[in-house]
Amino acid sequence: MFAEENGLKGDPRLQHISQSIRVIPHFPKNGIMFQDITTLLLDHKAFKDTVDIFVDRYRDMHISVVAGIEARGFVFGSAVALGIGAKFVPLRKPRKLPGEVFFEKYSLEYGTDCLEMHVGAVQPGERAIVIDDLVATGGTLSAGIKLLGVEFSVFVYILFPLRHFLTYNCSLNLVLVPNMLYAFFTLIM
Ligand SMILES: O=P(O)(O)OC[C@H]1O[C@H](OP(=O)(O)OP(=O)(O)O)[C@H](O)[C@@H]1O
Ligand SMILES: Nc1ncnc2[nH]cnc12
Incomplete structure (x- = not known):
């Protein structure tokens, strides 16, 4: 579900948020159009509007x-967690979390990686949202959904403050995880 189709059509905040993202060609390697959200974070209004839309x-x-x-999901996710009164659970890269972990391996637009979550951070039946800045191949998001949903049978709502425009259609197919209930919400089409 896109924000524009969900009561935010014509909302000037969306265009401002979109314009605050810098695109850097060929980073970190040739052919990648890197969507740089650090410029959004420099713009207090764009950052606040992004968080407010998801909190609302x-x-x-x-x-x-x-x-x-x-x-990057830490930056937006922690702000949204505070805003809605939920706990924040970091899904981290390998060997960063000190306790016992569940893990999911996945492939990226520029390599492979793995996500880990602390055992005990989420209880069966809790309702969760997964937050990241964008989706490119969908590998990272898919791993995040599996970490939460399959292990704990939670309801998973997915939202991205941003998304990778060029590969979006491909991403949606790849992130579908069978036998799970989840919904997408994105800000920018
Ligand atoms: O849809 P995908 O192909 O999986 O790519 C999207 C992921 O890539 C970026 O993170 P990255 O792994 O570069 O790490 P970073 O946030 O630490 O920079 C981005 O923040 C997403 O998490
Ligand atoms: N094109 C892109 N821009 C920013 N982050 C990314 N992560 C994966 N692909 C990306």
């Missing part, structure tokens, strides 16, 4: 877990 949407949905994907 998820505030009254009985969400008790916001899982943020390292590293």
Whole structure:
């Protein structure tokens, strides 16, 4: 579900947020159009509007877990968690979490990686949202969904503050995880 189709059509905040993202060609390697959200973070209004839109949407949905994907999902996810009154659970890159972990390996647009989550961070039946800045191949998001949903049978709502425009259609196919209930919400088409 896109923000524009969900009551935010014509909302000037969306265009401002979109314009605050810098695109850097050929980073970190040739052919990648890197969507740089650090410029959004420099713009207080764009950053606040981004968080507010997600807080307004998820505030009254009985969400008790916001899982943020390292590293950029931490920035947006922790702000949304505070706003809706949920706990924040970091989904981290390998060998960063000190306790016992569940893990999921995945492939990226420029390599392979793995996500880990602390055992005990989420309880069966909790409702969670997974937050990251964008989706490219969908590998990272898919790993995040599996970490939460399959292990704990949680309801998973997915939102991205941003998304990778060029490969979006491909991403949606790849992130579908069978036998799970989840919904997408994105800000920018
Ligand atoms: O849809 P995908 O192909 O999986 O790519 C999307 C992921 O790639 C980026 O993170 P990255 O792994 O570069 O790590 P970072 O946030 O630490 O920079 C981005 O923040 C997403 O997490
Ligand atoms: N094109 C892209 N821009 C920013 N982060 C990314 N992660 C994977 N692909 C990316």
